[in-house]
Amino acid sequence: MRLAAAGDLHVKKTSQGALQPLLAPVNDHADVLLLCGDLTDYGLREEAAILAKELNAAVRIPVVAVLGNHDYESGQQEEVCRILTDAGVKILDGEAYEIGGVGIAGAKGFSGGFGRATLGAWGEQATKHYVQEAIDEALKLEGALARLRTRQRIALLHYSPIRGTVEGEPLEIFPYLGTSRLEEPLNRHPVDVVFHGHAHHGAPEGRTAAGTPVYNVAMPLLLQRYPDRPPFRVVELPEAPPSETEAALLNARQTASSKRPPIVEKPAGSSDRH
Numbered sequence: 065m066r067l068a069a070a071g072d073l074h075v076k077k078t079s080q081g082a083l084q085p086l087l088a089p090v091n092d093h094a095d096v097l098l099l100c101g102d103l104t105d106y107g108l109r110e111e112a113a114i115l116a117k118e119l120n121a122a123v124r125i126p127v128v129a130v131l132g133n134h135d136y137e138s139g140q141q142e143e144v145c146r147i148l149t150d151a152g153v154k155i156l157d158g159e160a161y162e163i164g165g166v167g168i169a170g171a172k173g174f175s176g177g178f179g180r181a182t183l184g185a186w187g188e189q190a191t192k193h194y195v196q197e198a199i200d201e202a203l204k205l206e207g208a209l210a211r212l213r214t215r216q217r218i219a220l221l222h223y224s225p226i227r228g229t230v231e232g233e234p235l236e237i238f239p240y241l242g243t244s245r246l247e248e249p250l251n252r253h254p255v256d257v258v259f260h261g262h263a264h265h266g267a268p269e270g271r272t273a274a275g276t277p278v279y280n281v282a283m284p285l286l287l288q289r290y291p292d293r294p295p296f297r298v299v300e301l302p303e304a305p306p307s308e309t310e311a312a313l314l315n316a317r318q319t320a321s322s323k324r325p326p327i328v329e330k331p332a333g334s335s336d337r338h
């Protein structure tokens with residue numbers, strides 16, 4: 065299964081035709097396209113309609129997405145969702161989704177800082193509300209991860225769950241680019257890979273404390289860092305080895321078939337075609 069991921073498309077009212085040449089190569093490179101939020105620039109229904117048209121014109125593989133902070137800017141996020149859903153995009157907001165044997169847990173996430181500098185729910189009510197939003201998004205991610213039943217699993221976010229992939233941005237804005245609160249569920253429910261966006265000037269690759277690869281796929285970052293490549297990251301998940309139960313079943317089936325009478329080969333010239 066080949067996964068292509070990109071975030072931060074920031075589609076504007078003037079973007080018609082601009083995205084198609086960037087996205088069209090994805091059909092040859094991947095089996096599914098994952099979009100990591102900031103799909104629109106101001107979260108306007110007009111922008112969502114343009115993105116829907118661009119995707120319909122350029123992308124022939126399934127598209128799975130989460131929203132980003134920009135998609136909330138105008139309070140039209142539900143309409144943005146509806147327009148994109150009508151165009152065939154699967155939007156995840158704390159849900160688990162399975163495609164081609166790969167489980168995807170998707171949530172927007174939120175900010176709040178990393179490690180020991182993670183903002184705590186203490187003091188003013190406004191601070192507690194802010195922190196609660198991060199906790200709620202982490203719980204959404206955790207709920208989605210807990211529902212995945214596939215052996216191959218990925219997480220789709222807008223905000224970064226680790227500090228490593230926001231490095232390169234000004235240090236002063238690190239706390240607004242993501243939060244370690246999103247990493248905790250990823251350490252409890254391991255995935256093969258995590259994709260996020262939002263940090264347009266961050267680092268393209270990092271790892272969680274448990275060693276899971278994390279890719280920042282913000283399109284402006286990919287365009288700047290890899291100007292000769294299409295602006296999405298492709299990750300191929302190898303066929304997972306069968307679980308112990310599946311291996312036992314397979315062995316039992318092979319043993320049973322070896323006891324059956326051998327298949328008699330037909331003489332050349334005979335045919336089963338009708």
Ligand SMILES: [Fe+2]
Nearest residue numbers: 072102262264
């Ligand atoms: Fe963005």
Ligand SMILES: [Fe+2]
Nearest residue numbers: 102132133262
């Ligand atoms: Fe963003």
